[in-house]
Amino acid sequence: MAPVRTQLSLVAAPFYWVVDVPSRMVSEFNDTLSSRRELMADNERLRAESLILNAKLQKYIELRAENVRLRELMNSAERLNDTVVVAEVVAVASDPNRHQLVVDKGSRDGAFVGQPVIDATGLLGQIIEVGILQSRVLLITDSAHALPVRVSRNGLRAIAEGTGLIDELTLTHVAATTDIQVGDLLVSSGLGGRFPGGYPVGEVTDVSIDPGQPFAEVRARPMAQLDRSRNVLLVFSEQKSEE
Amino acid sequence: MESHAHGLWFVVVSLVAALLLSISPLSGDWAWARPDFVLLTLVYWLLALPERVGVFVSWLCGITLDILQGVVLGQNAFALAVIAYMIQVSYQRLRMFSLRKQAAFISLLELFHILVDQWAQNINGVAQTHWLVFIPIVTTGILWLFLRPTIAWFQRMFAVY
Numbered sequence: 001m002a003p004v005r006t007q008l009s010l011v012a013a014p015f016y017w018v019v020d021v022p023s024r025m026v027s028e029f030n031d032t033l034s035s036r037r038e039l040m041a042d043n044e045r046l047r048a049e050s051l052i053l054n055a056k057l058q059k060y061i062e063l064r065a066e067n068v069r070l071r072e073l074m075n076s077a078e079r080l081n082d083t084v085v086v087a088e089v090v091a092v093a094s095d096p097n098r099h100q101l102v103v104d105k106g107s108r109d110g111a112f113v114g115q116p117v118i119d120a121t122g123l124l125g126q127i128i129e130v131g132i133l134q135s136r137v138l139l140i141t142d143s144a145h146a147l148p149v150r151v152s153r154n155g156l157r158a159i160a161e162g163t164g165l166i167d168e169l170t171l172t173h174v175a176a177t178t179d180i181q182v183g184d185l186l187v188s189s190g191l192g193g194r195f196p197g198g199y200p201v202g203e204v205t206d207v208s209i210d211p212g213q214p215f216a217e218v219r220a221r222p223m224a225q226l227d228r229s230r231n232v233l234l235v236f237s238e239q240k241s242e243e
Numbered sequence: 244m245e246s247h248a249h250g251l252w253f254v255v256v257s258l259v260a261a262l263l264l265s266i267s268p269l270s271g272d273w274a275w276a277r278p279d280f281v282l283l284t285l286v287y288w289l290l291a292l293p294e295r296v297g298v299f300v301s302w303l304c305g306i307t308l309d310i311l312q313g314v315v316l317g318q319n320a321f322a323l324a325v326i327a328y329m330i331q332v333s334y335q336r337l338r339m340f341s342l343r344k345q346a347a348f349i350s351l352l353e354l355f356h357i358l359v360d361q362w363a364q365n366i367n368g369v370a371q372t373h374w375l376v377f378i379p380i381v382t383t384g385i386l387w388l389f390l391r392p393t394i395a396w397f398q399r400m401f402a403v404y
Contacts, residue, residue, distance in 0.1 A: 008310045015311055019267045094266045094312060096274040097364075097373065102313075129313060136313050144368060164373075227271075 006107065009131025016091045016102055016134065082196055084118070084233040085109065090134065099142035099166065099226070101125075105234060106133045114194055116235040122200040122223030123147075123188055124232055139226050140201065141166055149201050150189040154179055157189055160201055160220060166227050169202050171218035176209045178216060186220055196237045200224075250403035254296060257284050257394060258304055266311045275375040278382040279353050281308055285323060286349055286387075287394045289330040290338055292404065301327035315363045322359040326352050342388055350384035 034042075085105060093100035105111045107130045115127040117137050125145065129136040138145055143164035149171075150157050156178060158171040174180060184204040190197025202220035209216045261280040269277055281304055288296035305320030312319070329352070330337065337345060357376055397403075 005310075005316070008316075011307065012310045015263060015266065015307075019263055023268075091266060092268055094269075094274065094277065095314075096272075097376065098313075100313060 005129060006131055009106075009129075009134060012102075012131070013133050020090045083236045085236065087111075087117075087232050087234055089230055089232060097143075097164065099125075099139035099145075099162065099164070100128075101137040101139065101232070102134050103137055103232060103234075104134055106131045106135050108132055109234075110236070111135045111234055116195045116199075116237075118199055118233050118235055119224045119229040119231070120233075121225060122202070123195065124224040124226065124229065126194065127234070137232070139166075140224075141169060141222060141226055146172075147195055147201070148189045148191040149186040151180060151204075152185045152187045153181075156180060157191070158186075158218075160186060167221055169220045169222055171204075171220065172215070174216045174218050176211075176214070176216045180204060180207055180216070180218060182207055185223075196235060248295065248404070250401040251295065253397060253401045253403045254288055254292070257288075257397070258300075260284075262304065262307055262311065265308065276378045276382050278386040279356060279379055280386075281305075281319075282323065282326065282353060282356055283349065283383060283387055283390050284394070285327065286330060286352065287391060289327055290334050291395075291398060293331060293334050296327075297331060298324050298327045314360075315367055318360060318363040319356075322356045325359075326355065342391060345391070346384040346387040349387050350380045353380050353383040 087103040087105040087109075089101050090104050091102040103117070111127055111130050113127055113130055117124045117126060123140060125137045125139040125142075127135045128138045139162070140147060140160070141162040141164070143162050145162040146159050148157065149160045158174055158180075160169045161172055163170055169186075171180075171186075182204055186201045186204065188195040188197055188199045188201055200223040202222045204218060205221045206219040207216055258281070261284040264280040265277070285296070285301050285304060289301070302320045302324040305318075305323035306316065308319040308323075309316050337348065340348065354377070357379065361376060
């Protein structure tokens with residue numbers, strides 16, 4: 001059925017294009033009408049941001065080199081660099097039960113099923129269906145989605161499941177005695193081989209331990225702006241892209 | 244009479260518009276209340292032009308909707324084709340109904356559509372059924388009260404028959 005869907009998705013492309021017209025027009029309208037002062041302020045802010053990021057990058061390069069050296073010392077494989085491609089969200093699933101996006105990159109651009117998708121702040125989801133021009137992304141909060149994570153503070157492993165709510169993930173089967181606190185950052189663990197490790201997934205917002213229950217109830221808020229991102233990034237990990 | 248079709252392009256335009264409305268983004272909780280535009284538009288033409296719009300056109304709209312929504316292929320196609328059949332066997336009676344009675348009947352059709360959707364999705368393991376998915380029964384019924392006169396006006400204006 002997959003090749004049929006790939007062909008049929010060509011039918012869908014013009015529909016999504018038309019539906020997207022209003023939001024494109026609004027953003028174009030805003031671009032045209034923004035005053036000189038706003039543009040200058042924007043420019044200044046971006047310059048400052050770029051300066052800060054560049055400064056951080058210097059440190060990062062140094063750290064990266066050090067990391068490679070240490071890994072060599074430990075005889076472990078060097079981490080591969082991920083490359084990303086920017087994609088634009090052209091549609092969201094019309095059924096609020098399904099947390100899905102349609103992005104404007106398809107098999108023509110090298111997208112593949114299972115490809116991780118991130119935004120500027122964290123992990124967003126994965127591609128579940130690739131058309132020629134567009135593909136469909138399943139968000140990490142969809143009730144059918146789960147991914148392996150680890151707590152960045154202490155390396156504790158867990159599974160983060162979507163709940164069907166756009167701002168909530170739950171960690172399943174976390175023992176009641178586990179060291180996990182509100183505010184802990186969850187990052188993708190890379191186990192399972194689908195998502196590359198180290199991308200921020202969520203922040204723990206609630207840990208409730210009921211002595212009568214075998215597991216703690218842990219909730220987290222996704223780091224990625226699942227319902228706001230207009231531009232997302234498709235991640236190409238070097239070892240995965242031939243799939 | 245049969246062969247002198249006129250203005251059928253408007254049927255196509257209205258169905259495409261309904262498909263577009265059914266995938267246009269709605270913010271947050273409003274998405275739960277989205278009326279079933281495709282069902283309403285189809286029912287209008289099934290009642291108005293039963294010799295032109297039938298099970299096949301409904302099936303075609305359904306399969307397009309399946310592709311647009313990224314759901315199991317055939318889920319909407321099946322539901323809409325069955326609905327079209329139900330109307331085809333009873334359109335002479337349905338036309339005699341008052342607007343409100345028709346709206347009530349369409350609410351029932353929408354319930355059928357929702358149940359088929361939920362059934363297919365749950366088999367597929369996609370979504371848990373939440374009672375909010377039944378809100379379109381009300382909104383679709385209410386919208387019929389406004390949509391039927393509107394499309395009827397356009398039908399007269401473009402002389403669609």
